[in-house]
Amino acid sequence: MHALEKILASHAEKDVVTTGEIIKAKVDLAEVNDLYLQTIYSFYEMGGKKVWDKNKICFVFDHYAPAPTIKTAQIHKEMREFVQKNNLTHHFDINTGVCHQVMHEAGLVYPGMILVATDSHTTTHGAFGAFGTGVGATDMATIMISGELWFRVPEIVEIEINGKLRPGVMAKDVILYILGKLGADACVYKAIEFCGTYIEDLDVAERMVICNMAVEMGAKTAYMVPNQKILDYIKTRTNKEFEIYDTDEDFVFAENFVFDINNLTPQIAVPHSVDNVVSIDQLPEVRIDQAFIGACTGGRLEDIQAAAEILRGQKINPRTRLVIIPASNEVLLNAIKFGFIEDLIKAGATLSTPGCGPCLGAHQGVIAEGENCVTASNRNFPGRMGSTGGSIYLASPATTAASALMGKLTDPRTFLKGENI
Amino acid sequence: MSDIKGKAIVLNMNNVSTDQIFPGQYVNLTDPNEIAEHVLEGADKSFKNRIKTGDILVAGNNFGCGSSREQAVITLKEAGFAAVIANSVGRIWYRNAINLGLPVLICEGFVNQVEEGDEIEVNLKEGIAKNSSKGTIAKGNAISDFVLNIFANGGIKPMMKSKILSK
Numbered sequence: 001m002h003a004l005e006k007i008l009a010s011h012a013e014k015d016v017v018t019t020g021e022i023i024k025a026k027v028d029l030a031e032v033n034d035l036y037l038q039t040i041y042s043f044y045e046m047g048g049k050k051v052w053d054k055n056k057i058c059f060v061f062d063h064y065a066p067a068p069t070i071k072t073a074q075i076h077k078e079m080r081e082f083v084q085k086n087n088l089t090h091h092f093d094i095n096t097g098v099c100h101q102v103m104h105e106a107g108l109v110y111p112g113m114i115l116v117a118t119d120s121h122t123t124t125h126g127a128f129g130a131f132g133t134g135v136g137a138t139d140m141a142t143i144m145i146s147g148e149l150w151f152r153v154p155e156i157v158e159i160e161i162n163g164k165l166r167p168g169v170m171a172k173d174v175i176l177y178i179l180g181k182l183g184a185d186a187c188v189y190k191a192i193e194f195c196g197t198y199i200e201d202l203d204v205a206e207r208m209v210i211c212n213m214a215v216e217m218g219a220k221t222a223y224m225v226p227n228q229k230i231l232d233y234i235k236t237r238t239n240k241e242f243e244i245y246d247t248d249e250d251f252v253f254a255e256n257f258v259f260d261i262n263n264l265t266p267q268i269a270v271p272h273s274v275d276n277v278v279s280i281d282q283l284p285e286v287r288i289d290q291a292f293i294g295a296c297t298g299g300r301l302e303d304i305q306a307a308a309e310i311l312r313g314q315k316i317n318p319r320t321r322l323v324i325i326p327a328s329n330e331v332l333l334n335a336i337k338f339g340f341i342e343d344l345i346k347a348g349a350t351l352s353t354p355g356c357g358p359c360l361g362a363h364q365g366v367i368a369e370g371e372n373c374v375t376a377s378n379r380n381f382p383g384r385m386g387s388t389g390g391s392i393y394l395a396s397p398a399t400t401a402a403s404a405l406m407g408k409l410t411d412p413r414t415f416l417k418g419e420n421i
Numbered sequence: 422m423s424d425i426k427g428k429a430i431v432l433n434m435n436n437v438s439t440d441q442i443f444p445g446q447y448v449n450l451t452d453p454n455e456i457a458e459h460v461l462e463g464a465d466k467s468f469k470n471r472i473k474t475g476d477i478l479v480a481g482n483n484f485g486c487g488s489s490r491e492q493a494v495i496t497l498k499e500a501g502f503a504a505v506i507a508n509s510v511g512r513i514w515y516r517n518a519i520n521l522g523l524p525v526l527i528c529e530g531f532v533n534q535v536e537e538g539d540e541i542e543v544n545l546k547e548g549i550a551k552n553s554s555k556g557t558i559a560k561g562n563a564i565s566d567f568v569l570n571i572f573a574n575g576g577i578k579p580m581m582k583s584k585i586l587s588k
Contacts, residue, residue: 022567035448046578047585071449120489136491136517184436185483189512220512361445381440383463
């Protein structure tokens with residue numbers, strides 16, 4: 001069996017699971033974000049009284065933090081009341097950050113666990129060797145009542161990534177490149193294991209970027225064997241004991257893909273699909289009205305650092321807005337401590353408080369009809385970040401920063417100072 | 422479950438995302454009637470006016486990819502669709518559809534055999550889609566008894582409710 005199958009089997013109290021089988025598995029952590037007041041309504045509709053385990057369910061207010069409208073303020077109010085009524089141990093209000101950042105910062109994510117959240121980007125937690133997957137409100141209400149959920153044991157695809165990135169090229173470029181090659185429906189309802197020499201030595205933040213965007217290929221979950229960097233990180237966050245499952249030597253993947261990234265250039269997903277990917281040097285001049293660095297894909301300290309290193313001592317193009325939203329308060333504090341926020345604000349950036357921001361078109365910098373936006377976030381579907389008449393270009397934080405500086409899509413390698421990006 | 426019959430509404434596009442089925446600017450809505458008002462607005466603003474209760478949506482590859490928002494199922498159901506037939510569908514959207522009792526048949530290539538307004542019949546158990554207007558039949562994925570049982574009960578909510586009551 002694969003490590004992911006062993007995780008499912010152990011949570012279903014079975015010795016063996018097979019592809020296609022439908023099992024009922026116990027959930028270790030369930031997370032509900034603030035788009036999902038419906039979860040509470042469904043919970044009561046189904047006859048729920050109290051949540052199954054107050055330590056294993058948390059709410060994160062990130063999509064509307066802080067509340068931009070009266071309606072969303074009401075959502076927060078009703079959700080807070082539910083948190084208090086059920087005396088939930090872990091609660092992340094508007095003063096914390098994006099769910100896929102604050103949960104592991106709080107020590108709630110570890111290898112071998114099943115983490116289910118009302119958010120499609122829950123594949124992110126594969127970076128930690130966890131089985132993370134997204135669901136809707138009704139599934140979540142079922143978990144809140146019973147602590148269990150039905151799963152179809154997925155086919156597992158292996159994506160091997162070998163090599164070393166050149167300066168100015170980031171993990172985001174790697175996953176965009178793969179998306180472009182395989183397509184947005186390459187792994188629908190399948191799991192992906194990322195492996196190869198590039199992944200083996202990869203840092204925590206970059207591993208998260210790759211797993212985060214696995215869902216853009218349709219994946220149910222993503223997985224990476226936890227490396228020493230991940231284990232060291234988890235140790236600083238929790239004393240919890242966990243098991244790392246090994247994939248059996250005789251396990252056969254449903255499909256295998258191999259990529260070499262030694263000569264990879266910065267990549268861009270052009271409107272209006274995540275798999276519409278080209279190398280930046282293939283594009284004609286594209287005017288940029290807004291640049292966004294943030295969200296669960298591109299709002300970590302490393303992302304903000306990459307932007308600061310390009311923009312330090314510079315001024316962004318006067319026709320372009322640059323919105324910076326750190327993924328969490330911890331990221332924000334560190335970005336202040338290291339001087340990145342000062343660099344960015346002096347360069348003309350607009351700073352907003354931690355949360356999902358304009359990534360899903362809710363607030364904090366949505367785009368107007370006819371505007372072009374380059375973004376370190378994850379989706380460029382029509383209307384994703386505001387007007388359906390806007391155009392979204394997905395890129396790395398470095399490309400996003402370089403583009404804000406020049407007011408047009410720009411190769412960040414133009415601004416390399418040494419080899420520190 | 423008996424066959425589902427209805428007139429086809431065709432959306433022959435690939436990767437129609439939940440952002441197109443139900444745009445992000447409305448995700449704070451919880452009233453099903455209000456949610457239905459914005460059905461497929463991100464793909465085609467005129468869509469709402471084409472749908473009559475009982476119609477069947479026939480779509481392309483990877484329909485419903487993207488976010489986990491359940492309104493992307495509620496909006497189709499409340500707008501009147503009796504079922505969805507697609508070449509392939511996004512995973513979370515599919516789970517949400519099952520849970521909320523919106524029948525979905527995955528049937529590769531069916532969208533190319535259908536014109537708007539054709540009479541369609543769907544047999545979920547056998548995984549068969551029939552175009553009565555054209556006299557064609559297509560075989561899709563048969564649905565497991567587990568999932569069929571959820572559809573037959575009108576979704577997971579009534580099932581959970583009766584389970585809790587029986588305890």
